[in-house]
Amino acid sequence: MSNAATFDTRTDTAIPVESPLAYSYRNSGAPRAGGASRLQLRERAMQGHLILRGGAIVLDEAVRDVLGLNLPGQPQTLVQDASGERSIQWLSPDEWLVIVPGGEEFPLETKLREHLGSAHFAISDVSGGQTLVELSGEAARELLMKTVIYDVHPSHFPVGKGVTTVFAKATTIIRRPSEDRWELVIRRSFADYCYRWLLDAGAEYNINVQQ
């Protein structure tokens, strides 16, 4: 064991939870557009988010065994399981973001820690600190062009890529899990700003928010 304190921050009792966008839905609304919408936004709230830090080789072994996924070794890449529910994204040379269905993160952390034993690594649960927002629709890329300075052209941002970059005046992770879908990982405290930005920039595409 790595002699770190693990802590399951979730409770199974029926306690109300609020996603980082709860405030935004109440205050900015969630526009519903009919068939005319060229842009869909959907929050995938309450997922489990873990930051893995350590050497690629030992972490790769561990996530293969525990999660059945390879650790993406190439910079700026993303791997996901067949269902798309579980993913690992390269963040920096010794840092990865794991996203799993909500509630899986603590058992996963525990198993990884067991597997990794005395290796030097760190696992930090950040599930309460960020949320996943999906963008789809024909205008999604154009919306991103309004927002991020990073080149999101398909030739430069193929499926399976993920980067951390400037989003308007905040920072987000942007990833492209499939041909027609983009994902943003947004810090909780910046979520309302990002959401209002997306609604404003998406208005001309008749943005549709699915809750």
Added chain:
Amino acid sequence: MSQSKQQVYRLNTGGRIDRSRTLSFTFNGERYQGHPGDTLASALLANGVDIVNRSFKYSRPRGIVAAGAEEPNAIVQLGSSEAGQVPNVRATQQALYDGLTASSTNGWPNVQRDLMGLVGKLGGQFMPPGFYYKTFMAPASMWLTYEKYIRKAAGLGRSPMETDPDSYDHFNQHCDVLVVGAGAAGLAAALAAARSGARVMVADEQEEMGGSLLASRETLEGKPADQWVARVLDELAGYDNVTLLPRTTANGYHDHNFVTLHERRTEHLGDTAPVENGHRQVRARLHRVRAGQVILSTGAHERPLVYAGNDVPGNLLAGAVSTYIRRYGVAPGRKLVLSTSNDYGYRAALDWKEAGCEVVAIVDAREAPTGDWVDAARAQGIKIIAGSAVIEAKGSNRVTGARVAKIDIDAFNVSGPVQELACDTIASSGGYSPVIHLASHTGARPTWRDDILGFVPGLVKGVQACGGANGCYALADVLAEGVEAGIKAAAAMGHAAQTVSLPSAEHLQQGPAVALFQVPHEKPTLRGPKQFVDLQNDVTAAGIELATREGFESIEHIKRYTAMGFGTDQGKLGNINGMAIAARCLNRSIPEVGTTVFRPNYTPVTFGAIVGRHCRDLFDPERYTALHQWHVERGAEFEDVGQWKRPWYYPQKVSGKTETMHEAVARECLAVREKVGILDASTLGKIDIQGPDAREFLARVYTNKWEKLAVGRCRYGLMCKDDGMVTDDGVTGCLADNHFLMTTTTGGAAAILEWLELWHQTEWPELDVYFSSVTDHWATMTVTGPDARKLLGEITDIDLDRDSFKFMDWRSGKVAGVPARVFRISFTGELTFEINVQANYAMHVWQTLFKHGEKYDLTPYGTETMHVLRAEKGFIIVGQETDGSVTPEDLGMHWCVGYDKPYSWIGKRALTRSDTKRENRKQLVGLKPKDPKVVLEEGAQIVFDPKHAIPMPMVGHVTSSYYSPVLESGFALAVVKGGHQKLGETVYLPMADGQTFEAEIVSTIFYDPKGERQNV
């Protein structure tokens, strides 16, 4: 309003306008008509509007001179509503739309009868160059008074006084090849690059792409050139890898091939953007382009000749005359005299004649003009007066005649008798100046070429110029240069060349041009009638000559002294002529006088496009905690802490009146001291630190010791930069042997994480430790006050007994059914529990605390109360008590410095310098005002002797100051030179209003000095 005027100068045929539809518009209150395809300028000319403005300084009547971006006079204010006002629009670039409303930017009460004109006429002599500097700069204090009147009299329009209803965007673009300008060269380049598969962007500032080919008398493949344009545009539009941006001006060329494009998306449709599907369209867009390669195919501006009276309405550029006839179906007059130094100018006369109007004469400065166009003019029977020039235009509100004479260019004099030709229009051509503005934004100096009598762009890496921008004017050569540039640029980005067959162009014989800039007059320049160089800034040839006589020799100085090329004009028409005049006066060559540099922006960019969406409530990110909604609903006033919105205080309604901040803070303070209060502390930075060397790392970045901190315990840490100055502080808890949770100041969170990574990655990579930010993951609620234990005890399974959960311990358990880590630390001096839960549960826990807190009178408090309470205890706030020049010892925190730690730590060495050991450093002390009602001003300067002559030696300042409800007195923290040795002494604080406060230096701990209240 009067009846709409007739379009008396509209031709019956020709041009790219749609005569089947009529648009009405208003200019200076008069109604006129035009057609789709018109610009405001072409429509005004069609209606015979001669005067479009008054000049900036002399208030002379001015008419339209050019047909594009270089127009200096026809600058209008646009907008039929207050919110839709747009200043500084060139009528030559504004597409006509139905209902367009425009007015002149200068002229009061109007352009036709201008009162300022009198001032100009009378005052003209008294307003030489440098007038403003000479007259208004002294006394300096009066400038603000003068400025109001000068600005009222001058200016290029006004901004709207109502909120802009439109929205604007930024677009971040990336491409292999950016082509600026879609004329012959640009289209050829774009075609070559696009066929190779490169990502190509083409930006063109006009309503239609095609540049001069849209109005050319030349043919391509034997057909009108615009047919080739249409074919190329069709092909380009079919490529996925090509983005075509019409109505888009490349305004700034910044470092590393970063180019800003201003796209006007709806300005050809109306004052404000039309609404589509219930959403107002985006009016303008700023494209921020990162280009691999840039091709500048920006063309050339025709240079006017500088002769007397050349600003009277009816004086136009020769090329503009052709453009108005061929593209807009307008002949801007009846009787033309053309004054030229080259063959190109002849096209204006040929077009004029073909339009059925009278060409009085072509006046050619060359002794023996030859060339195909010269021959064509002769064949048409047009009179050519060789070796001569128009030396003066006659007329005041419109040209009535041209005074023509033989001139000797080298001797700079009139060498023959003067004849006056009756005419209403004078066209002039002095050759072309390549449009090198963008290239000079990069800082590359342009190069003078004698063979083309112009500057060509200096080029930096990754940029090419072609066509007119490169001083290449013959159509066949322009196309070839374009293709070559396109192939080269695509190849540089790894895209193989594809063949592009060039359309066949006519090969025309041309005679050599002569270098003529300022035309001599019978009278010397300084005595003769005004010869304008820069029409927009009212700079004359005499002004430049005077500047050289006054000792200004560099063109940069001459420009500043005369205002030539200033402002939004950026010297498009005037700069080269001005340099030539300066060169003549100084008896030097043009390049010897200097090169001219143009600045961004090429043409004005609306603020909306610059701002994009970064305005109103999206101006800057607002960071919210998970409890923000509660604070809003509770009516909190918010304070900005970094980008966070933190509750500042919670004003309550007391018998119908809302509390003042002072009242609210006093109530909140007493609630914490007497009962229990709660603070949302979620904004504190939180860094998860894991690894076997975590403890060692902490010992190296903090000044104090971490060796013995046990699991379950917390410790306050003080962090210095390597200069020994305090940069951050906070409590770190030991979660496990290899696992710590560090808290940082709210504002410092991101910077401290970077600081830790920096030291780990660059100095101590051998330490096995990792850092991750968990700031947003945890919500933190501080429950503090004598009743804190009772309240928390109701909803937690954690044993809160004073002996098992001691001060500076942390425990985990459930609070309100939610897993929580609770830290028993205190920033108020009272019994305190900081509850940390996963942020998604925070609202539930907070509300549960309030449900149970009712009976304890649980009071939410904000940052202001937090500040008062911590200051009563002498707890510092980094950034308030410190300013980057304060050491731990200055703060009296010697107890927090471990000089004997086994390994060195950041700041240790700096803290042993003689300067940091100096005894009279400014040291943190408490100040007790002699009058308890006084609350000293934060920032107030402190002196020892208030009777000392001014300037008094200032020995420190107040860093924090509040009224303490529990002490019933004002109190302050301050830094005072040698303060630690001065307890009990009196200091003085002289204020700006003349009164002087007295205060006693006391301990920084004002309340509960033994710390008994937090240890209960």
